[in-house]
Amino acid sequence: MMKKLSKIGAFLLVSAMILSTAGCAQSGTTSAATGSETASKAASTSVDKIKADGYVTMSTNAEFEPFEYKDGDNIVGIDIDISNKIAEKLGVKLKINDVAFDTLTTELGSGKTNFVAAGMTANEDRKKNVDFSDTYFDASQAIIVLKGSAIKSRTDLNGKKVGVQQGTTGDTYCTNEDGKNDIKVASTERYAKGVDAVTDLINGKIDAVVIDDFPAKKFVEKNSDKLVKLDEALTTEQYAIAVPKGDAAMLETVNGVLSELKSSGELDKIIDKYKEALGA
Numbered sequence: 001m002m003k004k005l006s007k008i009g010a011f012l013l014v015s016a017m018i019l020s021t022a023g024c025a026q027s028g029t030t031s032a033a034t035g036s037e038t039a040s041k042a043a044s045t046s047v048d049k050i051k052a053d054g055y056v057t058m059s060t061n062a063e064f065e066p067f068e069y070k071d072g073d074n075i076v077g078i079d080i081d082i083s084n085k086i087a088e089k090l091g092v093k094l095k096i097n098d099v100a101f102d103t104l105t106t107e108l109g110s111g112k113t114n115f116v117a118a119g120m121t122a123n124e125d126r127k128k129n130v131d132f133s134d135t136y137f138d139a140s141q142a143i144i145v146l147k148g149s150a151i152k153s154r155t156d157l158n159g160k161k162v163g164v165q166q167g168t169t170g171d172t173y174c175t176n177e178d179g180k181n182d183i184k185v186a187s188t189e190r191y192a193k194g195v196d197a198v199t200d201l202i203n204g205k206i207d208a209v210v211i212d213d214f215p216a217k218k219f220v221e222k223n224s225d226k227l228v229k230l231d232e233a234l235t236t237e238q239y240a241i242a243v244p245k246g247d248a249a250m251l252e253t254v255n256g257v258l259s260e261l262k263s264s265g266e267l268d269k270i271i272d273k274y275k276e277a278l279g280a
């Protein structure tokens with residue numbers, strides 16, 4: 001018994017020594033280790049892995065026509081067309097994760113996805129957690145109300161009950177946490193989907209919906225007997241594609257594709273295609 005124990009003890013001691021030696025070796029040869037680490041990193045970027053896997057993963061929230069929405073079983077839209085060009089450039093298949101909008105930046109942080117294309121506004125707050133590509137669309141936060149509503153301009157939102165999609169820039173604007181905006185709504189009602197906010201507006205449960213201009217147009221068009229979009233907007237914003245923070249290879253790929261799409265006129269064509277579908 002004693003013998004056995006001491007054998008185990010000896011084994012543990014030896015293991016501990018190996019571990020600590022390994023630890024010493026690592027810290028003792030810092031420069032060499034860093035050198036080879038850099039070399040192996042350069043040899044295996046996110047893009048190398050994507051090519052080896054044969055697919056690239058994009059995350060979005062497909063509740064945002066015409067940028068991403070469901071058409072039967074398919075997810076389609078401007079961002080999907082752009083994402084397909086990115087996959088094409090990489091020579092791989094596109095895999096789409098459809099998740100809640102307010103979880104998208106976390107998805108990037110946890111390595112679940114290679115990029116986010118979701119009509120996402122590039123702003124300073126998000127830049128703390130993700131890297132943004134060059135911008136590809138100018139947007140604004142628009143106001144939708146019922147026809148004949150007393151709300152005729154942005155300042156009429158003061159004291160009103162306003163619906164937004166949770167976690168969006170419209171949510172941030174109406175919530176006005178830092179008190180920077182001149183508009184003080186009575187309450188911000190947060191919905192998982194923009195369409196649910198619009199339904200509540202039609203049913204008289206809220207006074208207005210604040211959502212991005214292009215999707216707002218789409219909602220109004222589908223309910224043109226009941227809804228109007230005000231001419232005045234609340235913000236000016238720009239959409240960009242988000243990649244994991246520090247993922248230079250992915251960022252370079254996305255920016256390369258965007259710049260090609262812009263200079264060839266293809267991006268305008270893609271956007272126009274969805275304008276036509278809207279009849280806008």
Ligand code: ARG
Nearest residue numbers: 061064118119120121168169
């Ligand atoms: N542009 C807004 C934002 O970045 C709304 C985007 C909503 N996108 C979506 N796919 N649901 O916060």
